[in-house]
Amino acid sequence: MAALDKADMKNVKEGVDQETVEAVQSMAGKYKYGWDTEIEMDYAPMGLTEEIVRLISAKNDEPEWMTEWRLQAFRRWQQMEEPDWAMVDYPEIDFQAQYYYARPKSMAEKPKSLDEVDPKLLETYQKLGIPLKEQMILAGVEGAEAAPAEGRKVAVDAVFDSVSVGTTFQKELQAAGVIFCSISEAIRNHPDLVKKYLGSVVPQSDNFYATLNSAVFSDGSFVYVPPGVRCPMELSTYFRINAENTGQFERTLIIADKEAYVSYLEGCTAPQRDTAQLHAAVVEIVILDDAEVKYSTVQNWFPGDEDGKGGIYNFVTKRADCRGPRSKVMWTQVETGSAVTWKYPSCILRGDDSQGEFYSIAITNNWQQADTGTKMVHLGKNTRSRIVSKGISAGHAQNTYRGLVSMHPKAKNSRNYTQCDSLLIGDKCGAHTVPYIEVRNSSSRVEHEATTSKVDEDQLFYCRSRGMDEEEAVALVINGFCKDVLQALPMEFAMEAQQLVAISLEGSVG
Amino acid sequence: MGLPQAKLTATEARLASLAMPVQAGWTRPLREAALTRVQDLGLPGRRDEYWRFTRPDELISAAPVPAAVLPPAENATFEDIDRLRLVFVDGVFDPEASDDPALAGLEITRLAEAEAQDIPWAADLYGVLESRGQSPVPRPLAALNTAFATDGVLIRATGKVEKPVNLVYRHCDETSDAILHHLIRVEPGADLTVLETGPAAARFNKVMEVDVADGGAFHHVRSQGRDHDRRAATHIFARLGEESIFKSFTLTMNGAMTRNEVVIELTGDEGVAHVAGACMGDGSFHHDDTVFITHDAVNCESRQVFKKVLRKGATGVFQGKILVKEGAQKTDGYQISQSLLLDEEANFLAKPELEIYADDVACSHGSTSGAIDEDALFYLRSRGVPKAEAQDMMVLSFLAEAIEEIESQAVRDEVVASLAAWLERHRR
Numbered sequence: 001m002a003a004l005d006k007a008d009m010k011n012v013k014e015g016v017d018q019e020t021v022e023a024v025q026s027m028a029g030k031y032k033y034g035w036d037t038e039i040e041m042d043y044a045p046m047g048l049t050e051e052i053v054r055l056i057s058a059k060n061d062e063p064e065w066m067t068e069w070r071l072q073a074f075r076r077w078q079q080m081e082e083p084d085w086a087m088v089d090y091p092e093i094d095f096q097a098q099y100y101y102a103r104p105k106s107m108a109e110k111p112k113s114l115d116e117v118d119p120k121l122l123e124t125y126q127k128l129g130i131p132l133k134e135q136m137i138l139a140g141v142e143g144a145e146a147a148p149a150e151g152r153k154v155a156v157d158a159v160f161d162s163v164s165v166g167t168t169f170q171k172e173l174q175a176a177g178v179i180f181c182s183i184s185e186a187i188r189n190h191p192d193l194v195k196k197y198l199g200s201v202v203p204q205s206d207n208f209y210a211t212l213n214s215a216v217f218s219d220g221s222f223v224y225v226p227p228g229v230r231c232p233m234e235l236s237t238y239f240r241i242n243a244e245n246t247g248q249f250e251r252t253l254i255i256a257d258k259e260a261y262v263s264y265l266e267g268c269t270a271p272q273r274d275t276a277q278l279h280a281a282v283v284e285i286v287i288l289d290d291a292e293v294k295y296s297t298v299q300n301w302f303p304g305d306e307d308g309k310g311g312i313y314n315f316v317t318k319r320a321d322c323r324g325p326r327s328k329v330m331w332t333q334v335e336t337g338s339a340v341t342w343k344y345p346s347c348i349l350r351g352d353d354s355q356g357e358f359y360s361i362a363i364t365n366n367w368q369q370a371d372t373g374t375k376m377v378h379l380g381k382n383t384r385s386r387i388v389s390k391g392i393s394a395g396h397a398q399n400t401y402r403g404l405v406s407m408h409p410k411a412k413n414s415r416n417y418t419q420c421d422s423l424l425i426g427d428k429c430g431a432h433t434v435p436y437i438e439v440r441n442s443s444s445r446v447e448h449e450a451t452t453s454k455v456d457e458d459q460l461f462y463c464r465s466r467g468m469d470e471e472e473a474v475a476l477v478i479n480g481f482c483k484d485v486l487q488a489l490p491m492e493f494a495m496e497a498q499q500l501v502a503i504s505l506e507g508s509v510g
Numbered sequence: 511m512g513l514p515q516a517k518l519t520a521t522e523a524r525l526a527s528l529a530m531p532v533q534a535g536w537t538r539p540l541r542e543a544a545l546t547r548v549q550d551l552g553l554p555g556r557r558d559e560y561w562r563f564t565r566p567d568e569l570i571s572a573a574p575v576p577a578a579v580l581p582p583a584e585n586a587t588f589e590d591i592d593r594l595r596l597v598f599v600d601g602v603f604d605p606e607a608s609d610d611p612a613l614a615g616l617e618i619t620r621l622a623e624a625e626a627q628d629i630p631w632a633a634d635l636y637g638v639l640e641s642r643g644q645s646p647v648p649r650p651l652a653a654l655n656t657a658f659a660t661d662g663v664l665i666r667a668t669g670k671v672e673k674p675v676n677l678v679y680r681h682c683d684e685t686s687d688a689i690l691h692h693l694i695r696v697e698p699g700a701d702l703t704v705l706e707t708g709p710a711a712a713r714f715n716k717v718m719e720v721d722v723a724d725g726g727a728f729h730h731v732r733s734q735g736r737d738h739d740r741r742a743a744t745h746i747f748a749r750l751g752e753e754s755i756f757k758s759f760t761l762t763m764n765g766a767m768t769r770n771e772v773v774i775e776l777t778g779d780e781g782v783a784h785v786a787g788a789c790m791g792d793g794s795f796h797h798d799d800t801v802f803i804t805h806d807a808v809n810c811e812s813r814q815v816f817k818k819v820l821r822k823g824a825t826g827v828f829q830g831k832i833l834v835k836e837g838a839q840k841t842d843g844y845q846i847s848q849s850l851l852l853d854e855e856a857n858f859l860a861k862p863e864l865e866i867y868a869d870d871v872a873c874s875h876g877s878t879s880g881a882i883d884e885d886a887l888f889y890l891r892s893r894g895v896p897k898a899e900a901q902d903m904m905v906l907s908f909l910a911e912a913i914e915e916i917e918s919q920a921v922r923d924e925v926v927a928s929l930a931a932w933l934e935r936h937r938r
Contacts, residue, residue, distance in 0.1 A: 085559065087865075409854070424869035427836065437860040437877055438563075442851030445880035446858075452866050452873040 044101035050074060053215050056101050060184040060218065063191060073204040073214030080208045086371035087400045087432055088340050090276070090313060098278055100216045100249070157182060157221045157237045169233065176232050178262075179224040183251055186222035193224055197255055201284035201321040201348070209280040209315040209342070213249045217282065220250035225260035225291075234490060236265040252283040256291035258324065263294040265493055276304070276339055280315045289324030289351065294332070296493050300500060301337035308367025308396070311339025318345035322354035325380070329355070332488045334497040335362040335370060336504040344402065346375035349383035349411075356385040359488040361497070363504045364397030364429070373403035373435075378411035378444070387418040388484050394425040394505060400432040407444040414443075420450040423481055425505070475502050517552040520570055521650075524553055527572040528658045535625035540637040544656035547641065551650040560647050563827040563859040564769055564798040569651060569743045574687045574713030577739040577766070587707045587733040588924050593676040596663055600681060600711050601688020603661050607678075615669030615700065621662035621691060632664050635693050639719040639747035643773040647802065652745040652771070655717040659691030666695045667702035667726075674703035674729075674921075679710035681738065686711035692718045696726035696754075703918070704728070709735030709765065714742040724751040724778055730758040731921050734765055736932060741767045752778030752807075759916045761925050762789035762797055763932045769798040776803070776810040776838075786815040786915035790905075790929070791824030791856075792936050798827035799847075805838040805868075814845040814875075817912040819905050821852035830875070831863040838868050845875035850882060850908050852901075902933040 044055050053074045057067040082093070157180065173180050179190060187194050204214045221237045237252065256262055279301065287293050295318075304311025314337075320329040331345040347356030358374040376385040385405070393399040401420045422431035433450045455477055463473035479486070482501055486494055513521065525548070530541055554566035568575055596618070597607035603620050611618035624632060637656040643649055665675060677692070688711035696702050700723075710716070722728050734742065742765065748756050762768055774783045789797050803812045818826035828847035849858040862875040882904055890900035906929065913929075916922045 412854075422864075422866070424866065424871075427839070427869045429869070430865070430867045432866060433862075433864040433875070435860075435862060435877075437858070437862075437879070439849075439851070439858040439879045441854050442856050442881045443854065446878060448860075448862070448875075448877040450862070450864060450875050452864055452871060454869045454871070 043099050046099055047096040048074075048098070048100055048216065052100055056216055056218055059101065060187070062184070062187055065195070066187055069199070069204070070215050073211050074216075076205050077208070077211040077215055080211060082208050086342050086402070087398060087434075088342060088369040088371050090340050090369070093278065093313065095212075101218055157235070172232065177226045177229055178231050179222065180235050181222055183217070183220040183222045183253060186253070190222070190224070193255065194222070194253070197284070197286050198253055199284075201286060201319050202282050202317050207317060210282050210317040213251060213280050213282045213317070217249045217251035220252045220281070222252070223254040223262060223264065225256045225262045227258040227260060229260050231260070231262040234263045234265055236267070238267050248279045248281070250281045252281070254283075254285045254293060254295070256285075256287045256293045256327075258288045259290045260288075261292045263490055264296070265490065266295070266297045267300070276310055277312050278315075279312050279338075281317070283316070283318040283345075285320035285329060287320060287322045287324065287327040287329055287354075290326045291324065292328040292330075293320065294330045294490070295320070295345070296489055297333040297335075298493055298497055298500060299333065299335045299337050299341075303337045303366065303368050304339040306366050308339070311368070312337065313340045314338035314343060316343040318343065319348065320346070320356070321348045322351050322356065325351040325353055327351050327354045330357040330359070330488065331374065332359045332485065333361070333372075334485070334489070334493075334500060335360065335372060336500050338370070339368060341368075341370040341372050343372045344374055346377070347385060348377050348379065349385065349414075350379045352380040353382045354380055355383065357488070358385075358387045358389070359485040360389045361392070361482050361485045361501065362390070362399055362401075363392045363501065364394070364399045365504060366395040366397060368395075368397045370398070371400040371402055373401045375404040376406070376416060377404070378407045378414045378416070381410070381412045381414070383411055383414045385416045387416070387420070389420040390482050390485055391420070391422040391431055392425065392478065392481070392505065393422065393429040393431045396428050398430045398432070400434060401450075402434040404436040404438070405446055405448070406436075406438040407440055407446060409440045412441055412443045416444075416446045418448040421481065422450075422452040423478070424452065424454050478505060513552040514555075517555045520555065521548065521553045523572045524570050524654070525549075528654075530658060531622070531625075531660060533625060536628070536633050537625050537636055541657045544637050544640070544653045547644060547653040548650050548657060551644070551648045551653065553650050553654065560800075560829070563829070563861075564767075564796065568741050568767060569713070569715075569769065574685060574711075575741060575766070576684045577681070577709075577712035577741075579682055579684055580709075580738055587928055588676060588705055588921065591674065591705075591920055591924065593674045593705060595676045595678050597678045597680060598661065598688070598690065598710065600683045600686035601661060601690055601714070603663070613672065615667060615671045616675070616702075617664075617666040617668070618675070619664045621659065621664060621693075624664050629664065631666060631695050632693050635695060635719055635721055636691075639721065639749055639773075640717060640745070642749075642775065643745075643747045643802075649745060649771060649773070651715060651743045652717050652747070655689050655691055655715050655745070659689050659717070662691040662693070664693045665702070665704070666697065667700040668697045669699070670701040671703070674705050676705040676707060679706070679708035679714070679735075681709045681711055681740070684712060687713045689715045690717075692716070694718065694720045694728070696720070696722045696728050698723045698751075699725045701727040702729070704730050705921070706730070706732035707735075709738035709740045710742070712740060714740060714744070716742070716744045718744075718746045720746060720748040720756070722748065722750050722754040722756055725753050726751065727755040728757070729917060731761075731916055731918075731925070732759070733761045733925070733928065734768060735763075736928075737764045739766045743769045743771075745771045745773065748772075748774045748783070750774065750776050750778060750781040750783060753780045754778060755782045757784045757915065757917060758786070759912070759925075760787040760789075761928070762787070763929070764790065764792060764795050765797070766794065767796045769800065771800045772802070774803045774812070776805050776807050776812065779808045779810070781807060781810045782812075783810070784813040784815075784915055786813075786912045787817070788909040788912040788925075788929070789818045789826065790932060791818065791820045791826060793822045793824060795820075795824040796827070797825070798829070800827075800829040802831045803833070803843070805832070805834045805841045805843065807838060809840040810838070811842045812844070813915070814847070815912045815915055816847045817909045818849040818858065819852065819908065820849060820856035820858065823855040825857040825859065828860040828862065828877070830861075831865065832873055832875070834866040834868050834871055834873065836867040839870040841868065841871040841873065843871065843873035846911070847877045848908070849879045850905065851879060852882065898937045902930065902937070905933060906930065
């Protein structure tokens with residue numbers, strides 16, 4: 001009997017391997033969002049100079065102080081060197097061979113309302129499947145805003161290449177006192193807030209890509225939730241890179257004032273192109289006393305084709321500053337796209353009793369490379385943090401978790417719990433864990449656990465013996481592996497993310 | 511190209527203070543190659559990622575920081591174990607104080623003498639594992655050692671060696687700066703235990719290259735001296751053949767600064783490598799365990815178990831890595847680093863890493879840090895155990911997992927006794 005079991009197990013394993021090969025092959029052209037939109041584009045000249053920085057600033061109609069701020073960053077950037085410590089390998093980027101500004105021609109005159117937005121653009125968002133009924137609103141459907149919402153509402157700010165094309169639900173948000181607009185609008189309409197907070201979490205000189213972003217960011221979202229306000233709906237941004245050879249450099253600034261609450265969703269896609277495209281975003285979050293921010297990302301930039309050609313180079317700096325006591329931030333990310341990912345959403349736990357959480361699923365397939373993780377910097381007393389990271393690597397991909405947990409001498413009675421699990425599918429991929437732990441006081445407790453393994457044969461066998469086919473069994477096991485993170489996502493995203501997990505690994509697992 | 515100016519200056523200053531032995535013999539070309547490595551790599555600097563948690567300044571300065579000489583009894587360990595002693599005084603072999611090296615299944619030669627003879631196995635080993643260990647992470651202090659080692663022993667085990675070889679390091683000169691290089695070859699099926707004891711010198715740079723052939727077993731236990739104000743940078747480079755065993759345990763009780771690097775390559779199927787350490791730090795103590803284990807064969811097992819107890823500003827560092835190469839299937843890799851911080855001034859810095867390129871593996875690592883469990887302490891006290899004693903009991907039980915890695919019961923008992931005595935002396 002035992003011998004029979006063994007034989008069966010072997011078949012299962014071989015089955016997986018065979019399927020893996022077939023599936024990897026069938027991944028060709030499977031990227032669902034790989035079309036581009038034929039719209040006439042307005043480009044700034046290729047390359048990066050002070051003139052380009054001035055031009056971007058002028059196109060956005062920015063005040064003088066903003067132009068100066070950008071130029072300062074640009075001058076710093078010229079002195080900086082690209083970091084090379086991440087476990088990612090890509091051909092050298094020629095920063096002068098990129099377009100730093102592109103926008104649809106029809107946007108040259110800002111549309112007064114969504115009705116004036118180029119229908120082709122809206123069609124793009126429809127294709128993207130922007131959640132729920134906002135597609136309708138983004139598409140300019142008459143009376144859509146008045147229509148009863150199905151389930152929960154989500155306000156969307158959509159960014160197409162370099163510019164924001166429309167923000168939905170403006171009125172309802174205004175009534176609650178919430179400011180949700182593009183950052184270029186915020187610079188014009190709320191300069192005091194922007195001046196006060198921009199660059200206060202991620203300074204201009206933070207790192208090579210953040211500095212580049214500070215110089216050339218063209219748009220992004222701005223959120224301000226006033227004291228005591230619970231944002232009445234989820235806020236969402238959809239980013240899309242459409243034009244060839246353009247980099248997208250969006251900048252997001254979120255401020256949750258005292259006792260405020262906001263949940264923010266971010267989604268990204270890009271068309272399929274042979275050449276790699278650059279994406280260097282900065283997200284800054286400021287959280288004051290007793291406030292809470294949830295930031296969820298589903299990153300599905302084009303990962304390159306099955307031979308590793310093309311794809312997005314995703315260099316992102318995201319950081320939340322829990323400035324006030326009892327403030328709380330929660331980062332949740334599902335990273336399935338991009339050829340190269342370099343991303344470490346961080347929490348500065350400055351206020352006493354503040355909390356930071358980081359939940360991540362990073363899936364790499366084919367030739368994708370991801371180096372991602374988080375930093376938890378405990379400065380205040382009784383601060384708490386929790387890290388749950390799930391990495392799945394298939395094909396020839398490399399997947400690295402890199403993180404820092406730092407307990408400063410004054411962060412008494414703080415706690416951290418970290419769990420990093422990696423799953424390998426196939427024998428050509430890699431999974432790596434690089435955690436840094438720095439504890440400088442004894443009343444704090446730090447716990448770190450990491451495991452690396454393959455899809456459990458016993459679990460697969462069990463599912464199969466209950467009549468599931470190979471694919472279902474693997475999907476179930478992988479979903480179980482990711483469960484802790486998927487549960488942390490808001491409803492709308494959880495469904496999408498679950499499907500995305502399945503799609504990203506489709507074939508590679510059976 | 512070239513090194514940053516600060517690094518270049520520091521490296522040149524250190525090299526200027528050293529000279530190769532005149533009668534180097536067959537090691538000469540190997541030493542020169544190592545010198546080139548040092549010049550190419552430069553000595554460690556504060557900004558090097560691999561030295562993120564430990565300042566290398568005192569390890570690379572032209573002259574060592576002086577260290578007071580303690581009475582020899584302070585560092586006596588393994589006194590009750592029947593062993594073959596090879597004594598080094600401030601890094602110089604002392605034949606008078608040493609035992610007769612003739613022992614069944616063993617060949618022992620002093621490095622300085624061996625260089626004039628023709629010893630093929632040694633020529634194939636000297637600086638070879640060190641050089642392999644320079645990638646992917648440079649270890650320039652080890653290359654410096656290969657180039658300038660003044661003494662050391664060559665030990666070849668050809669069978670099961672009856673009693674352990676004890677390398678005894680005595681310190682008699684306040685400003686001694688010792689560089690020792692040992693070569694150890696464990697032939698197929700042979701079994702050797704090496705004990706190392708004592709503080710050695712004010713500053714001690716030691717490299718041990720260990721080649722364990724198929725089916726060989728090598729056990730290593732060291733006690734790095736008690737309360738001695740020394741600085742030490744030690745490296746063990748080991749290469750393991752098929753079904754071979756390597757087990758190393760290090761006990762450290764104070765010492766101004768220690769950096770212990772262990773680099774192991776599992777090159778044959780079903781090899782076993784265990785590295786463990788227990789350390790106690792009280793005051794201005796800095797202890798760094800840096801371990802790099804490479805799995806390059808099927809069905810191997812590796813374990814890293816490091817425990818540290820720290821107080822009064824002591825700093826403990828752990829940098830451990832498991833690298834599983836493509837094809838190294840069925841790897842079982844385990845790593846745990848824990849520290850017990852007894853007061854608010856203690857520091858624990860860790861970087862436990864996994865780098866894995868094979869799918870059918872089970873690798874895990876854990877790292878924890880925290881204060882003593884007040885409930886357990888309370889329980890012991892409620893049973894009538896005085897506070898200081900209760901705390902010592904908890905410290906010993908915390909260190910137990912690492913100490914249990916020592917296979918010999920007699921050696922284990924000595925280590926525990928030595929720890930208990932130290933704890934008692936250091937009660938507040």
